[in-house]
Amino acid sequence: MQIRDLPYPDPGVPDVRSGFRFLVWLGRKQLGGQLASLAWGMLHFVAVMALPYGVGLAVQAVVDRSGTRLALAGGLIAAAAVAIALGDTMLHRTAVTNWITAAARTQQLLARRTAELGSALTRRVAAGEVVAVSTGDVEKIGWFVEAVSRFLAAALTIVVVVVSLLFYEPALGVLVAVGVPVLALGVLPLLPRATRLADTQREKAGRATELASDTVAGLRVLRGIGGEELFLERYRRASQEVRRAAVRSARMWSLISALQVLLPGLLLISVVWYGIGLVGDGRIGIGELVTVYSAVVLLAYPLRHFEEIAMAYSFSRPSARRAARVLSLERPSGGSGDASGTVATGDLYDPASGLLAPAGALTAVVCGDPDAAGRLAERLGGHAAEPEGLPSVLLGGVALEEQSRDTARAAVLVQDKDPVLLSGSLTELLDVPASGAVTATEALAAAECGDVLVALAQAAPEGDPMSAPITERGRSLSGGQRQRLALARSLVADPGVLVLDEPTSAVDSHTEARIAEGLRALRTGRTTVVLTSSPLLLDRADRVVFVHEGSVTAVGTHRELLRREPRYRAVVTRETEAEQLALDKGLGEAAIEAIDIEETA
Numbered sequence: 277m278q279i280r281d282l283p284y285p286d287p288g289v290p291d292v293r294s295g296f297r298f299l300v301w302l303g304r305k306q307l308g309g310q311l312a313s314l315a316w317g318m319l320h321f322v323a324v325m326a327l328p329y330g331v332g333l334a335v336q337a338v339v340d341r342s343g344t345r346l347a348l349a350g351g352l353i354a355a356a357a358v359a360i361a362l363g364d365t366m367l368h369r370t371a372v373t374n375w376i377t378a379a380a381r382t383q384q385l386l387a388r389r390t391a392e393l394g395s396a397l398t399r400r401v402a403a404g405e406v407v408a409v410s411t412g413d414v415e416k417i418g419w420f421v422e423a424v425s426r427f428l429a430a431a432l433t434i435v436v437v438v439v440s441l442l443f444y445e446p447a448l449g450v451l452v453a454v455g456v457p458v459l460a461l462g463v464l465p466l467l468p469r470a471t472r473l474a475d476t477q478r479e480k481a482g483r484a485t486e487l488a489s490d491t492v493a494g495l496r497v498l499r500g501i502g503g504e505e506l507f508l509e510r511y512r513r514a515s516q517e518v519r520r521a522a523v524r525s526a527r528m529w530s531l532i533s534a535l536q537v538l539l540p541g542l543l544l545i546s547v548v549w550y551g552i553g554l555v556g557d558g559r560i561g562i563g564e565l566v567t568v569y570s571a572v573v574l575l576a577y578p579l580r581h582f583e584e585i586a587m588a589y590s591f592s593r594p595s596a597r598r599a600a601r602v603l604s605l606e607r608p609s610g611g612s613g614d615a616s617g618t619v620a621t622g623d624l625y626d627p628a629s630g631l632l633a634p635a636g637a638l639t640a641v642v643c644g645d646p647d648a649a650g651r652l653a654e655r656l657g658g659h660a661a662e663p664e665g666l667p668s669v670l671l672g673g674v675a676l677e678e679q680s681r682d683t684a685r686a687a688v689l690v691q692d693k694d695p696v697l698l699s700g701s702l703t704e705l706l707d708v709p710a711s712g713a714v715t716a717t718e719a720l721a722a723a724e725c726g727d728v729l730v731a732l733a734q735a736a737p738e739g740d741p742m743s744a745p746i747t748e749r750g751r752s753l754s755g756g757q758r759q760r761l762a763l764a765r766s767l768v769a770d771p772g773v774l775v776l777d778e779p780t781s782a783v784d785s786h787t788e789a790r791i792a793e794g795l796r797a798l799r800t801g802r803t804t805v806v807l808t809s810s811p812l813l814l815d816r817a818d819r820v821v822f823v824h825e826g827s828v829t830a831v832g833t834h835r836e837l838l839r840r841e842p843r844y845r846a847v848v849t850r851e852t853e854a855e856q857l858a859l860d861k862g863l864g865e866a867a868i869e870a871i872d873i874e875e876t877a
Contacts, residue, residue, distance in 0.1 A: 278373065279373055279376055279377065282376075282377065282380050283380060283384055284380070284381060284384055287381045287384040287385050287388070288301075288305055288381070288385075290302075290385055290600075290603055292600040292601075292603045292604040293600075294597070294600060295593055295594070295595075295596035295597030295598075295599070295600050296593070296596070297600075298596050298599060298600040298603070299417065299420060299421065299592065299593075299596050302378050302381065302382070302417065302421050303421055303424060305381065306374055306377060306378060306381075306421065309370060309373055309374045309377065309425075310374065310424065310425045311425075312370045313367060313370040313371050313374055313422065313425035313426065313429070314425045314428055314429050316363050316366040316367040316370055316429075317363070317367050317425060317426050317428075317429025317430070317433075318363075318429045318432060318433060319359055319362070319363035319366075319367075320359070320360060320363025320364050320367050320429075321363075321429055321430055321433035321577075321578050322359075322433055322436065323356045323357075323359035323360040323363055324356075324360055324574055324577060324578075325433060325436075325437045325571060325574055325575075325578075326352065326356040326359075327353060327356050327360075327570065327574065328566075328567050328568075328569075328570030328571040328573075328574060329352070329444075329567055329571075330349050330350075330352040330353040330356060331349075331353070331566060331567070331570050332563045332564060332565075332566045332567025332568075332570065333345060333348065333349040333352065333563060333567070334346055334349035334350065334353070334563075335562060335563045335566045336561055336562065336563025336564070336566075337349055337563075339561070339562055339563065367426070367429075370425075371422045371423075371425070371426060372422070374418075374421060374422035374425065375418040375419060375421070375422040376418065377418075378417060378418040378421040378422065379414040379415055379417065379418035382414045382417055382418070382599060383410060383414050385599075385603055386406075386409060386410050386414075386599065386602060386603065387410075389602060389603050389605065390406070392681055393605055397602075397605065400605055401601070401602055401605070406602065407485060408481070408482045408485045408486075408598070409595070409598050409599050409602055412595075413595035413596075413598055413599055414595075414599070416588075416591045416592045416595040417592050417595050417596055417599060419588050419591070419592060420585075420588040420589055420591075420592035420596075423581075423584055423585050423588040424585065426581055426584075427581045427582070427584070427585040429578075430578035430579070430581035430582070431578075431581075431582075433578050434456060434460070434575065434578050434579070437571060437575065438452055438453050438456055441453070441568060441571060444564070444567070444568075445560055445564050445567070445568055447550075447554055447559065447560065448547060448550065448551055448554070448560070448564075448565075448568045449568075451543075451546060451547060451550055452543070452547065452568065452571070452572060452575075455543040455546065455547075456543075456575065456579075458539065458543075459536075459539045459540055459543060459575075459579055460579060460582050462535060462539050463532045463535050463536065463582075463583065463586070466528065466531065466532055466535075467532075467586050467590070469528060470525070470528040470529060470532060470586075470587075470590060471589075471590040471593070473521070473524050473525040473528050474525050474587075474590040474591055474594075475590075475593070475594050476521050476524075476525070477518065477521040477522050477524075477525045478591070478594045478595070479594070480514070480517050480518045480521045481518050481521075482598075483514060484511065484514040484515055484517075484518050487507075487510060487511050487514050488511060529587060532583060532586075533583065536576075536579065536580060536582075536583050537576075540572070540575065540576045540579065543572060544569070544572050544573060547568060547569060547572050548565075548569060551565040551568060551569065552565070619683060619686050619687045619772060620671045620672040620673075620674040620676075620679070620683075620687055621635065621671070621672050621687075621772055622635050622671060622672025622673065623635050623670075623671075623672065623803075624656060624669065624670070624671050624688070624773055624803060624805065625669065625670045625671075626652070626655060626656060626669045626670075627667040627668075627669075627670070628655065628667055628826070629652060629823055629826055629827055629828055630827055630828040631652070631656075631821055631823065631828055632821075632828075633656075633773070633803055633805045633819075634803075634818075634819065635672075635803050636801050636802065636803060637803065637804075637818040637819055638795075638796055638799060638804045638806070638816070638817050638818045638819075639803075639804065639805050639806070639817060639818065639819045639820075639821060640805075640806050640807075640808060640813060640814045640817035640819070640820045640821070640834070641805060641806070641807045641808075641820075641821045641822075641823060642807075642808070642809055642814065642820065642821070642822050642823065642844060642847055642848060643807065643809075643823045643824075643847075644824060644843070644847045646693070646778075648823070648826065649693075649777060649778070649807045649823075650692060650693060650777055652807065652823065653690050653692060653775050653776075653777040653805075653807055654690060654692070655669055656669055656688065656690065656773075656775045656805060657669075657676075657684075657685070657688045657689070657690035657775055658676030658677060658679065658684040658685075658688060671687055671688065671773065676688065686709075686771070686772075687771065687772050687773060688771065688772070688773040688774075688775060689766060689769055689771035689773070689774050689775065690775045690777070691762060691763070691766045691774075691775070691776050691777065691779060692777050693777045693778040693781065695758075695759070695762035695765075695766075696749055697746055697749055697750035697753075697758055697761060697762060698746075698748075699745075699746060699747055699748040699749075700745070700746060701742065701743050701744060701745060701746065702732060702741060702742045702743070702744055702746060702761075703716075703742045703743060705746055705761065705765060706719070706764065706765055706768050708765060708768060708769050709769065710768050710769045710770055711769075711770040711771075712770075713770050714767055714768055714770040714798065715768075716742075716764070716768055718767075718798060719764040719765075719767035719768040719798070720764045721794065722764070722767055722791070722794030722795060722797070722798040723760045723761070723763040723764040723767060723791060723794065723795075724760060724783075724787050724790050724791050724794065725757075725760050725761060725764055727757075728741075728753070728757045728760060728761060729741040731753075731757070732744035732746075746761075754782075755782040756782040756783040756784075756787070758782075759779065759780070759781070759782045759783065760783065760787075760791070762779075763776070763779050763780075763791070763795075767795075767798055767799075770802070771802075772802065772803060773802075773803040773804075773805070774799065774802065774803070774804045774805070775804075775805045775807070776804070776805070776806045776807065776808075777807045778807060778808055779791075779795075779806065779808070780792075780808070780810060780812075780813065781808075781810075785812060788810060788812045788813070789812045792812050792813045792815075792816045793816065795813075795816075796816050809847055809848055811834065811848055811849075814834040814848065815834045815835070817833075817834065819831065819832075819833070820832060820833060820834050820837055822837060822841060822843070822844040822847075824843055829841075829843070830844055834848075
């Protein structure tokens, strides 16, 4: 797999039983790239370690005044230099390819899982953690995957060098063979603590990222209540905790790095001290001592990869664990989906609450709890139910959870109370999978987007509002404008069943009344469910359902429920208990007004 071939047609099915298993799975999926990196790494490291032999041969040739052997040594050094350059170039190329492709595969898997879970993801995993996994964590995972092949190449090179020294000069080779394992494993006792410190740092950094993400998402609210300083102080404390954890982790890794310099130095001193004695006794020549000395010096280069692989694993392990956790989340569906892909039609029924939305009708649903309304809207769309274990919603008698994701979402479209507008032009915003029965002009008119189009036309290059840029999440628009554009996008899609959760909560009453008329007219003959407590929308619904404490308690028209259902009247008109009691007793509006004056005083 080359970088130019990304993205993957199919990133595969990962092993998410643990973070380590996920890393192993990634390595196996890139076996070809790993073997290529291993081969080029072996060429590079072996060529580097061939230099000491060439230098030693050249020194001994000078001592022996042998021109032939000196020329041979020069040729060997030149060949090693060419091999070093070629090996290093290709090793870097294959290593970067492995890194990027591993990170890209992980990102594709995360994107696929995010699309499958939808809004249920952020209820089960913090939004900041999702951001951390899909950004910094994928780089660390890619780092470890590509570092494995370089580490194996370095380890095999060390084995080859040590065995060669045992045959080349047994007396010094034994000393090197004993010292190298000490160099490689000498820092092993420090790694568990270093790993724990690195894990702590990553956890604190993840919490800081979550806090920052939540703060940015709620910045408008914070400004409204004057809470910027409070959250700034919280983030300042969180960032200082990250800094202190990072310093503690860096101290441990700096100690490991220092030992990686100290231990080879001690081995080098031992080799020189012992080698000088052997030269003095005439047991070895100067060239042989230079060869062993140079080999020990250059061994520090491949030995550094032992430290790198340990660091890469310690940093990638928590990242892989978080990625595996996100990837292991499943959409709570009991079936594999309708193989035919046929979209069900008919009445929409929720057995958990008893809510029935007749086919082709505009049904309004009133819930006293906004959070319960949001959960009900998601359940009607076949998304994850809260709490889990509730029976599936039925569309035309067919369970949505037994349908494939694509089939279920083609049948029922849910617009939550805080819809997201992606950046791009208005044309791109409204370019969604649709039946084609509703044009963009009709949808914008029904959603009362006339003033939005005028505002966008002023920012458009040629005065065309459809080509006007919309910033990320529609931040350049007001809350009401964003809400109406989101409604227009849902209307363009023209699904068989449209579920709207508080679609007009941010607009004024006059605009809301016109939207209610436009929605009713445009969705004639199509099943529409609106979760709202707005009297303007409720009065135009064919059927109003009142849900109290998770169950349907009353069904009728808006005016009928106002007369006979006190709890419904309290939610819709926001009456106090005293006002309800007065109406129930027939005291009249004058008595209610007196109650209001008394409560105000």
